[in-house]
Amino acid sequence: MKGYLRSDGRKGIRNVHLVVYLVECAHHVADRIQRPWEETGEVNVVGFSGCYPNVYGVRMLKALCTHPNVGAVLLVSLGCESIDHAELQEHVEATGRPVSTIVIQEIGGTETAIKEGRARIEKNLETLNAQTPVDLDWSELCVGTICGGSDGTSGIAANPGIGRAFDRLLDRGATCVFEETGELIGCEHIMADRAETPEAAEQIIAAVAKAGHYSSAMGHGSFSPGNADGGLTTIEEKSLGAYAKSGASKIRGVIKPTEILGGGGLWLMDVVPDGEPKFGFANINDNSEIMELISSGAQVILFSTGRGSVVGSVISPVVKVCANPETYDRMSGDMDINAGRVVTGTADLDTIGDEIVDLIEGLANGRKTKSEGLGHQEFVLGYKTFEYGKTNC
Amino acid sequence: MTKTVFDADEVCLVMNESDNIAIARRTLPEGSSVRFGGAEVVLPAEVPVGHKLARRDIAAGEKVMRWGLPIGSATVEIPQGHHVHLHNLKSDYIPTFKAGEFVTDEKEAH
Numbered sequence: 001m002k003g004y005l006r007s008d009g010r011k012g013i014r015n016v017h018l019v020v021y022l023v024e025c026a027h028h029v030a031d032r033i034q035r036p037w038e039e040t041g042e043v044n045v046v047g048f049s050g051c052y053p054n055v056y057g058v059r060m061l062k063a064l065c066t067h068p069n070v071g072a073v074l075l076v077s078l079g080c081e082s083i084d085h086a087e088l089q090e091h092v093e094a095t096g097r098p099v100s101t102i103v104i105q106e107i108g109g110t111e112t113a114i115k116e117g118r119a120r121i122e123k124n125l126e127t128l129n130a131q132t133p134v135d136l137d138w139s140e141l142c143v144g145t146i147c148g149g150s151d152g153t154s155g156i157a158a159n160p161g162i163g164r165a166f167d168r169l170l171d172r173g174a175t176c177v178f179e180e181t182g183e184l185i186g187c188e189h190i191m192a193d194r195a196e197t198p199e200a201a202e203q204i205i206a207a208v209a210k211a212g213h214y215s216s217a218m219g220h221g222s223f224s225p226g227n228a229d230g231g232l233t234t235i236e237e238k239s240l241g242a243y244a245k246s247g248a249s250k251i252r253g254v255i256k257p258t259e260i261l262g263g264g265g266l267w268l269m270d271v272v273p274d275g276e277p278k279f280g281f282a283n284i285n286d287n288s289e290i291m292e293l294i295s296s297g298a299q300v301i302l303f304s305t306g307r308g309s310v311v312g313s314v315i316s317p318v319v320k321v322c323a324n325p326e327t328y329d330r331m332s333g334d335m336d337i338n339a340g341r342v343v344t345g346t347a348d349l350d351t352i353g354d355e356i357v358d359l360i361e362g363l364a365n366g367r368k369t370k371s372e373g374l375g376h377q378e379f380v381l382g383y384k385t386f387e388y389g390k391t392n393c
Numbered sequence: 394m395t396k397t398v399f400d401a402d403e404v405c406l407v408m409n410e411s412d413n414i415a416i417a418r419r420t421l422p423e424g425s426s427v428r429f430g431g432a433e434v435v436l437p438a439e440v441p442v443g444h445k446l447a448r449r450d451i452a453a454g455e456k457v458m459r460w461g462l463p464i465g466s467a468t469v470e471i472p473q474g475h476h477v478h479l480h481n482l483k484s485d486y487i488p489t490f491k492a493g494e495f496v497t498d499e500k501e502a503h
Contacts, residue, residue, distance in 0.1 A: 152416055152443025155460075156406060185486050190462070212486065221487040231416075231444035233477070234484035237464035306443060326420070326442055343406070343418050343442070 001364035003136035003299075004071060007096040010262070011140050012068035013299050013364045015128050016315055017121055019074045020061060021047030022088075023081035029102075029110055030076045033117035039375055041368075042128075043121060044314035046379050053082040056257070056384040063258040063295040065092045065099070069315050071131065072098040072124040074117055079105030098124045136364055139173030142261050143300045143360065144269075144293030144316075145245045146179065148286035151230020151306030151324055155241020157342035157352070158304035158323035163247035164353025165302065166266065169360070170249045175261050177298060178246045179269035179289055181211035182222040182282055186236030187243040191268075196250045203254040207270040217277045226307050230324075245304060256386050257292035269293065279383040287311055287378045290318065300360055310334045312371025314379045317363050320370060321356065336370050397425040398433065407448065409461030414445040414477050416459075421446075427474055434474030445477040457482050 003011030017037075021030040030045050037043035046064055048057045065073045065088070073092050077085040085101050092099040100120055104113045145162050147154055166176045184191060188208035195201035215221035221235045232238045252265035261267055271292055272282045283289045290301055290313045301318045303309065308327040312318045322328045325340030332338070337355055341347035363369065404427065405415035421440040426433050429448060440446050445459070451471040456463040465484045471477055479489060 152445065154443075156408070156416060156443075186462075186464075215487055223487075223489055228479055228489065231441060231478070233445070233479055233482045234465040234489055235487050236484060237459060240460055240462055240464060324443060345418070 001136040001361055002133035002366075003140065003364065004068070004131055005134050006068050008066070010068040010297065011134070011136050012070065013136065014069040014315070014317070015071040015131060016041075016069055017043045017072045017074070017124055017128060018065060018070050018315075019043060019045045019076060019117065019121070020065060021045070022075060022077045022083040022085055023051050024049040025051075025078040025081070026076045026104055029104055029113045029117070032110075032114045033074070033076065033121065036118060037121070041372055041375070041377070042125060044377055044379070046314055046381070048083060048381055050383060051081050054383050056386055057381065058083060058088070059258040060291065060295050060381055061088060062091050063260070064291070064315060066095050066097070067294060067315055068297065069299055070097070071128040074120055074124070075099070075101040076113070076117065077101060077103045079103045098127055137173070138169065139264060141169070141299060141360070141364070142175040142177065142297045143169055143302060144177045144179070144290075144296075144298030145302040145304070146286060146289050146293065147183070147242050147245060147304040148311070149305040149307035149309040150227055150232060150238060150241065152232055153230075153323040153340070153343050154304055154306040155244055156323065157339040158306065158321040159241055159244035160349050161337070161339045161342065161352030162245045162302045162304055162321055162356065164349050165356035166245070166247035167249055168353055168357050170247070170264065170266055173264050175264050175267070177255070177261055177267045177269050177293060177296060179271050179293060180222065180242065180283070181207045181268070181270055181272050182215050183235075183242040184208050184239050185212050185215070185221065186239045191243065191246075191251065194249075194251050196252050200251060200253045204251065204268060207254050207268065207272070210270070210274075211272045211282070214272045214277055214282055218281055230307050245302075255296060256388060258295045259388070261296045261298075269296065273385045274387040275385055278385050284382060285380060287313060287380045288382065291379065291381055300363060302356060308334070310371070310374075310376065311378045312369065312374070312376025314377050317369045318371050318376070319356065319359055319363070321352070334370050334374070397422065399425060399427045401427050401429045401448070405446065408459055411461050412458045413448055413451050413455070414457055414459055415448050417442055417444050417446065429473060432473060434472075436474060436476075438476050440476050447471045447473050447475050447477055449473050451477075
């Protein structure tokens with residue numbers, strides 16, 4: 001496997017140029033700057049829409065701009081938003097990546113900003129294309145997992161298949177992370193039994209209790225009408241199925257989005273905001289969860305689906321593992337792994353786990369996922385509140 | 394029309410022997426029959442792929458078990474072979490949100 005070595009020692013399996021809008025008012029300009037490279041996947045657009053300050057939002061942008069899969073960054077500021085673009089640029093500069101800022105109000109408006117932005121990207125892409133990848137070991141990989149569009153087959157085929165892949169990756173020294181504590185309600189005790197330390201067990205119980213409290217305050221848990229159409233009836237049924245993604249290895253601990261992972265082991269990401277509910281639902285859709293996994297360093301995302309999600313992501317490739325054989329027949333163009341064979345009895349979970357690990361190896365050797373090939377570059381980031389540096393106990 | 398009779402072992406997955414439900418491996422049409430050991434049960438409604446059906450009679454209030462773990466409680470008596478879903482199973486944690494039930498601000502205002 002090959003990767004691009006970054007100054008912090010992490011390695012990327014992609015070498016993406018980011019264009020970052022620092023407020024919604026700069027979003028259109030950022031999109032237009034990216035347009036010549038929209039289909040190639042070399043240039044991705046991310047950003048923060050809000051004009052008002054948010055510590056989490058800035059932490060997320062810093063983490064994304066310095067993600068191992070990111071090689072260069074162009075910041076696009078309107079000029080009057082709250083995010084301090086100079087401070088963000090300094091943060092990225094310190095990592096040695098090419099980075100610069102366009103302030104639309106200073107440069108003379110939309111047209112000039114787009115022209116200048118494209119010129120800077122062209123120049124940076126020459127630098128990126130000249131970089132030589134180095135050898136990449138399994139221990140330098142961080143793999144995240146999420147489920148979306150779950151149905152009654154997800155917990156039988158795709159999720160436990162990903163669990164088998166996780167166990168294999170962990171054996172080879174990789175770091176793995178699963179998340180959505182709101183979709184682990186009902187699993188907290190069996191999960192705590194797998195904790196490496198008593199502290200980790202306490203953190204797990206506390207994180208799931210927080211998710212339950214938060215869901216109750218919001219009026220409903222992480223359960224969509226499509227989950228029910230697909231045969232899932234209760235949150236604990238969905239949870240037990242989702243939990244299977246974590247495999248059977250010991251859980252080292254609980255982390256929050258933007259806390260950087262590494263050094264191997266299995267981690268649970270606590271994605272539910274701290275404190276009383278303030279900015280709405282914990283995560284408004286699957287891509288907001290994917291962005292949080294990526295913010296902690298995941299270079300690959302394993303996405304389990306039964307109903308049939310089509311999403312990909314900016315920055316890190318998304319591997320679609322499809323559990324429902326009927327969905328796979330309809331949507332095979334979007335699916336990387338056909339785990340529906342477990343439901344029909346033509347493959348076992350170990351085979352699915354092996355196929356996932358082989359595919360990850362391929363991705364780190366230049367192979368693309370279905371969603372990458374189809375041009376998917378979904379991104380979402382909203383307001384949230386986390387208390388960093390404290391445990392939930 | 395010949396009656397379709399399925400063998401439960403072939404068309405259903407049982408995640409754990411202690412489970413009182415099984416998962417349909419394929420969509421089982423309404424009116425078809427499923428054989429559970431000696432008993433043959435006519436399905437009163439379609440059971441789509443991935444959905445649950447009762448492996449045995451489940452009493453009202455009894456825990457419904459999948460993977461050997463509880464996924465909620467039966468709200469009514471569920472006879473063997475019947476579809477187990479929102480109409481007869483409820484969460485022991487957070488009530489399940491169903492399509493069309495969400496109260497919007499607009500509805501609340503009137």
